[in-house]
Amino acid sequence: MITTHRGTEAQRAFLDRARRGLLSLAALVALTSAATAQAPAPATAAPTGNAQRGKVVFETTLRCFACHGYDGQTGSPRLVPMSRSEDIFLAYVRKPATQGMPSFAAVSEQQLRDAYAYIRSIPQAAPAPDSVPLIKGILDRRSKAN
Amino acid sequence: MADSLDRRDFFKGAALGAAGLVVTAEKAADAVAAPAPPPVTLPTDPHAHDLAYAQAQSTVTTPPTRVATQGRPASDFMVDVLKKIGFEYAAINPGSTFQGLHESLINYGKNTAPELLTCLHEEAAVAMAHGYAKAAGKPMLVAVHGTVGLLHSSMALFQAWADRVPVVLIVGHHRNPSGVINRPHSAQDMGLLVRSFVKFDDEATNLERFAEAAMRAYKIAMTPPMGPVVLTVAAELQESIVTNEPRIPELVVPAPPQGETAAVREAARMLVASDNPLIQIAKLGRTPKAWDLLIELAETLQAPVDTLGYSSWQKFPSWHPLYGTGGRGYTPDVTLGLEVTDMSAQARAARASNRKTISISAEHLFQGSNIHDYGRYADVDLAIAADAEATLPSLIEEVRRQITPARKTAIEARGQRVAAAHKAGQLDGIREAKYGWDASPVSVPRLIAELGDQIAKDDWAIVSGHQFTGDWQRRLLNHDKPYRYNGDCGGFGIGYDTPASVGGALAHKKNGRLSVAIVGDGDLNFSPGVLWTAAHHKIPLLFIVHNNRAYHAEVMIIQRMCGVRGRGNENAHIGNVIADPDPNYAQLAKAYGMYSEGPIEHPKDLAGAYQRALAKVRAGEPALIDVVSQPR
Numbered sequence: 001m002i003t004t005h006r007g008t009e010a011q012r013a014f015l016d017r018a019r020r021g022l023l024s025l026a027a028l029v030a031l032t033s034a035a036t037a038q039a040p041a042p043a044t045a046a047p048t049g050n051a052q053r054g055k056v057v058f059e060t061t062l063r064c065f066a067c068h069g070y071d072g073q074t075g076s077p078r079l080v081p082m083s084r085s086e087d088i089f090l091a092y093v094r095k096p097a098t099q100g101m102p103s104f105a106a107v108s109e110q111q112l113r114d115a116y117a118y119i120r121s122i123p124q125a126a127p128a129p130d131s132v133p134l135i136k137g138i139l140d141r142r143s144k145a146n
Numbered sequence: 147m148a149d150s151l152d153r154r155d156f157f158k159g160a161a162l163g164a165a166g167l168v169v170t171a172e173k174a175a176d177a178v179a180a181p182a183p184p185p186v187t188l189p190t191d192p193h194a195h196d197l198a199y200a201q202a203q204s205t206v207t208t209p210p211t212r213v214a215t216q217g218r219p220a221s222d223f224m225v226d227v228l229k230k231i232g233f234e235y236a237a238i239n240p241g242s243t244f245q246g247l248h249e250s251l252i253n254y255g256k257n258t259a260p261e262l263l264t265c266l267h268e269e270a271a272v273a274m275a276h277g278y279a280k281a282a283g284k285p286m287l288v289a290v291h292g293t294v295g296l297l298h299s300s301m302a303l304f305q306a307w308a309d310r311v312p313v314v315l316i317v318g319h320h321r322n323p324s325g326v327i328n329r330p331h332s333a334q335d336m337g338l339l340v341r342s343f344v345k346f347d348d349e350a351t352n353l354e355r356f357a358e359a360a361m362r363a364y365k366i367a368m369t370p371p372m373g374p375v376v377l378t379v380a381a382e383l384q385e386s387i388v389t390n391e392p393r394i395p396e397l398v399v400p401a402p403p404q405g406e407t408a409a410v411r412e413a414a415r416m417l418v419a420s421d422n423p424l425i426q427i428a429k430l431g432r433t434p435k436a437w438d439l440l441i442e443l444a445e446t447l448q449a450p451v452d453t454l455g456y457s458s459w460q461k462f463p464s465w466h467p468l469y470g471t472g473g474r475g476y477t478p479d480v481t482l483g484l485e486v487t488d489m490s491a492q493a494r495a496a497r498a499s500n501r502k503t504i505s506i507s508a509e510h511l512f513q514g515s516n517i518h519d520y521g522r523y524a525d526v527d528l529a530i531a532a533d534a535e536a537t538l539p540s541l542i543e544e545v546r547r548q549i550t551p552a553r554k555t556a557i558e559a560r561g562q563r564v565a566a567a568h569k570a571g572q573l574d575g576i577r578e579a580k581y582g583w584d585a586s587p588v589s590v591p592r593l594i595a596e597l598g599d600q601i602a603k604d605d606w607a608i609v610s611g612h613q614f615t616g617d618w619q620r621r622l623l624n625h626d627k628p629y630r631y632n633g634d635c636g637g638f639g640i641g642y643d644t645p646a647s648v649g650g651a652l653a654h655k656k657n658g659r660l661s662v663a664i665v666g667d668g669d670l671n672f673s674p675g676v677l678w679t680a681a682h683h684k685i686p687l688l689f690i691v692h693n694n695r696a697y698h699a700e701v702m703i704i705q706r707m708c709g710v711r712g713r714g715n716e717n718a719h720i721g722n723v724i725a726d727p728d729p730n731y732a733q734l735a736k737a738y739g740m741y742s743e744g745p746i747e748h749p750k751d752l753a754g755a756y757q758r759a760l761a762k763v764r765a766g767e768p769a770l771i772d773v774v775s776q777p778r
Contacts, residue, residue, distance in 0.1 A: 062715050066701040066777050074582035074589045074776040096709075102702075102718075103709030127584075129577040134595045138576050138622055145465040145624060146565060 042081035042124065047117035049086075049110065054118025057111050062104065064115060072122050081124040082116070089116050217387035220353055221250035224384065227357045229259055230394050231364050233287040233314070235278070235652065236260035237271035239298070241291020243318030243331050246384030248289070260287050263652075263683055266675025268295045270645035272302030272374070274676065275313045277609060277646030280459070280632050281653035283433055285312040285367055292319030292331035293339065296376075300340050301639060306374040307343035308519050309457075309636025310429045310487075312367035313374040314360075315344075321380040336378040342516035345373030349380070354392035356383070361397050370402045370432065370508035370533045402432075402533035404540060405506055409530045413504050414544035416480050416528065418553055420502075422560070423449040424471065424478035426492070429485040430534050431461030437628035439538035440484070444468045446545050448561025450476065450568070453620075454486065456613045459633040464620035465572070473567020480504065484534040488521025497525065506530040506537050519637070575621045587774045588749045591618045593690065594664070596752045598623045600760055601660060609650030610643040610663035611635055614699075614778060615692060619664075629659065640697075641672030644689070648680045651687035651768075660763060661686065667693040667724055670731060678738040680768040688756075688763045689770040691731045693745065696723040698777040735770035744772025 058064045058072075065075070072079035084092060090112050094105040104112065129135045224247055228236075240248060251262060265271035268290045275286035290299050296317045306313045319332040333339065337347030346366040350356035356379065363375040405413070417423050425444055430436050440462055444451045450472040453460040462469055472478065481496065483489045483505045496503045503526040510531030512520060530537065549557065579591035594615070605627075611634030612619050625631050632650045635642030647663030654661050670691060680687055696719070705718040728745070735742035741762045743755045752773065759769035 063701060063705065063719055066696070066698050066705065069582055069585070069589070069776045070587060071582050071585050074585060075778065078581065100702075100706070102706040102715060103712070104715055105709065106712050106714040126580040126582075129580050132580060132583060134599055135576065135579050135583075138579070138595060138598065139573060141624065142465055142572060142576055143569075146467040146569065 042083060043085050043120070045085065047086055047113065047120045049113030049115070049117035051114070051117040051121040053111075054114035054116065054121075057115045058118050061111065062107065062115065067100075072119050073126065079119050080122045082119050086113065086116050215387065217389075218391070219246060219250055219254070219384075220386045220388050221246040221384040222254040223353055223388050223391060224356060224360075224379070225250045225255040227360050227394050228287060229255065231360060231397055233260040233285070234282075235263055236287040236289055237263040237265050237274050237649075238289045239265050239268045239271055239291065239295060241295050241318060241331070242328075243292035243295075243320060243381050244289050244316065244379065244384065245318075246381060247316065247318070247379065250384075263679060265645075265679055267673050268298035269300075269302045269641060270648075270673040270676040270679065272299045272306065272313055272315065273642050273645035273673065274649035274652070274679070275315075276302060276306045276309065276311050276635075276642070277632060277649030277651075278653045279306075279311050279313060279649075280309075281607070281609065281629060281650040285314045285364065286649065288313060288315040290315065290317050292317060292336065293333055294331060296336065296339055300343075301641065302645075303340050303374045303376075304343040304517070305635045305637040305639055305642050307345070307515075307637070308517065309633065310371045310373060310485075311636065312372040314363055314367055315374060315376045317376060317378050318381055318384065319378060321382050337376050340376060343374075344376050347376040347378065349378035350383070351380075352383070353388065357392055357394050361395050364397060365399050368399045371429070371512055372432070402508065402536045403511070403531070405530040405532035405537035407540070409528065410537060410540050411544050413482070413506065413528055413530065414541060414548050416502055416504060417447055417449070417482060418545055418548045420449075420478075420480035421556075422472065422476055422478050423447055423480045423482065424452060424476075425449050425482050425484065426452045426454055426486050426489075427460075427462060427484045428454050428458040428487055431459045431628060432533075432535055434628045436535040436538065437461050439535065439542065441466065443538060443542050443545065445561075446542060446549070448557045448564065449482075450564050456611065456634045456638070457487065457636060460620070460625070460631055461628055464623070464625040467565030467568055468561070470564070470568040470571065472564050473571060476564065476567070477501075483507065483526070484538075485509070487519065488524065489526055490522035490524040493524045493526045496527075502527045504528040504530070506532060506534045506541070508533045572621065575617075579618075579622065582776060584749060585776065586748045587694070587776050588746065588752065589776050590615050590692065590778060591622060592749045593692065593752065593773055593775060594618045594622050596749070596756060597662065597664075597690065600753070600756050601662065604660040604764075605658065606630070606660045606662060607650065607654050608632065608664070609647040609654070609661045609687070610665050611646075612664075613638070613643075614666045614669075615664055616778060629654065640666070640669050643669045645673045645676040645679075647687060647689070648676050648685055648768075651680070652683070652685050655686060660688075660760070662688045662690065664690045664692050667691055667695060667729065667731065668697045671724065671729070674734055675738070677735050677740050677768070677770065681739040684766055685768055686763045686766050687768045688759055689735070689768065691744070691770065691772045692775050693731060693772055694775050694777045695725040695728060696777070698722075701777075731772040732770065735772075740768050740770055742770040742772065744770075745774045746771065747774045 067075045068079050069075035093112060096103055271288050275288050278286045290296055317336055319336050320328050323329040323332040341347060346363055348359045350359040359377055363377050367375045450468050450470050451462045452471045453462050480502045481492050485507045487509055489505050493503045505526045510529055579595055582589035583592055607629050608619060609632045613634050643665040651661035701718060701722045704722060705715050708715045708718050732742040732744035746752060746755055755771050759771050762769040
């Protein structure tokens with residue numbers, strides 16, 4: 001099986017069918033889960049959207065931050081680092097696999113690509129916990145607690 | 147203020163002037179010395195419902211008291227009853243339907259035990275009593291105006307009901323209302339307005355009945371499952387003269403029921419034989435004893451303790467090795483619920499997989515409710531209708547008796563596995579605080595971690611819930627005392643945290659504890675006047691406003707609904723955000739006379755702001771820090 005930064009060839013074909021509404025939700029869940037499981041590393045292909053416009057989409061137009069945090073890291077689930085490829089991302093947000101995630105099926109493709117570009121532009125590095133004195137202090141106290 | 151004028155009946159001078167009746171507070175006060183009320187001309191049309199007619203009739207039919215009361219006011223006797231019960235505080239929002247009792251409390255009762263707390267909204271008064279009861283372990287008295295005050299109270303009574311917390315509320319009214327404006331403040335059946343979510347209500351028709359009703363109401367409020375109670379007291383009775391003073395009965399609160407011996411023995415047998423027992427708790431912890439007893443049971447069994455979610459009082463130390471659900475892969479074969487209101491889901495899941503459930507709860511004694519919070523029918527394997535706290539000693543004793551040496555070895559091995567899994571999981575959970583650590587708006591874990599650092603040497607108590615801050619409090623702060631956390635609202639309604647925090651802080655004040663409340667901006671806006679109550683009564687408390695400028699849970703659910711209906715997501719914020727203009731909660735607090743700082747948008751500014759505000763709190767004042775924060 002060939003695995004690319006956009007998932008396997010099979011996954012891409014699967015996504016095409018998903019876009020055309022030919023797949024069940026359960027099948028899409030299986031696909032997206034598999035994509036996540038097989039590609040834990042951040043996506044690497046350059047996004048096609050505009051990150052600057054995407055920030056507006058993320059923070060103002062669609063308010064993605066309501067669940068995921070302004071920086072895509074403080075909410076749930078975390079979006080940074082983004083492991084999904086652009087196409088898988090688009091397919092997912094249009095027909096999410098979970099009830100908690102709203103469907104953005106009625107949103108323009110360009111807006112979604114821009115939002116994806118913005119998410120990809122967010123710096124990925126969170127500080128190492130031990131390098132933050134407050135967090136390290138809490139870790140030390142918790143370790144000593146029992 | 148002229149005592150003839152109902153607080154809510156008092157129309158401004160301009161309106162009265164239109165009818166040629168200028169009755170000001172000063173003139174009414176002057177009139178006290180006059181031998182008779184001034185002549186009043188009523189409008190010719192007795193059916194006129196205009197403002198002037200209403201005011202005139204009100205003035206005529208309830209004239210100011212001009213002669214000192216002869217004899218002992220009945221409301222003085224009522225105060226004696228309330229003092230015998232032992233109320234420390236009475237949260238009130240004033241109203242003419244309990245003016246007799248109000249006057250007796252402040253003059254005859256000398257405004258001590260109970261001391262009046264001036265509240266700017268009845269919902270805040272009851273919510274304060276709710277928070278106080280959980281922190282103090284006993285009810286606060288609340289007094290409110292007829293109908294209007296009770297209706298304002300209703301939401302907070304519902305929350306206390308859903309949280310199984312005792313509150314004793316007195317509502318005034320007129321048995322025989324004679325004024326146009328007094329009539330809406332009276333009712334044939336006042337308790338009916340809130341009967342769906344109070345445990346008991348009564349109206350006494352004479353003083354002997356009042357004394358008994360008050361004792362009975364307190365007893366019922368405090369008997370598990372606990373809950374709010376309402377006493378209706380007519381103004382006529384309050385303002386009557388005692389002619390034959392009745393005896394004040396003794397307050398007798400019954401000992402809560404313990405589990406039946408054979409049933410407790412069977413519960414112990416199931417738990418001892420279990421390979422993977424799990425203890426779940428919710429409304430456990432009427433008294434601090436439950437904290438120690440639960441630790442003892444958990445350690446004897448080496449069983450993990452799941453404190454469940456927002457509706458739980460969460461009375462188990464958050465950094466204890468047994469705090470958690472056992473770690474990944476731990477599938478409980480016996481689940482023991484202690485005061486878990488609704489175990490139906492656990493029971494169904496267990497029956498589907500040949501596992502067992504036990505419920506020990508006073509909820510089994512519950513007689514019914516219009517509110518569906520009792521949940522679905524729970525077909526647990528063993529139900530013990532008893533107070534779990536009262537039953538724990540016998541359960542622990544029986545578990546100890548049944549543990550054989552062989553079981554002891556297995557139990558100890560389980561404890562080590564569970565502790566290791568919990569520790570690893572909790573350390574990972576703490577490490578997650580790194581995400582968004584330097585972000586602006588401020589992340590919730592940063593907001594809490596900075597706080598924890600500064601109160602580490604204080605004897606602190608979080609007096610707000612954690613419904614909107616996730617489990618970060620319990621991850622980052624060691625809840626190692628029963629009073630560290632005061633629980634959530636119970637009924638999942640916004641508007642509880644801010645006033646309940648003031649009540650909780652009041653309870654902690656005499657113990658010298660440092661109280662902190664992390665409240666949402668949405669919550670604060672329901673009863674902001676309670677900031678003034680905290681400032682006025684010098685209740686030390688640090689408010690941290692988790693200001694995400696929206697009802698963010700609702701943003702998310704409307705986003706989802708937009709998606710379900712395929713009509714675009716761009717309007718999901720409408721009706722949900724609290725911005726444009728952005729409210730300035732620091733200025734709001736200042737307006738109420740409270741030290742405040744903010745809005746703070748950058749995490750680097752948190753430590754200094756906390757430091758300055760905490761200095762005020764340690765000196766005995768409330769303070770508020772407005773933190774612009776990530777959604778959750």
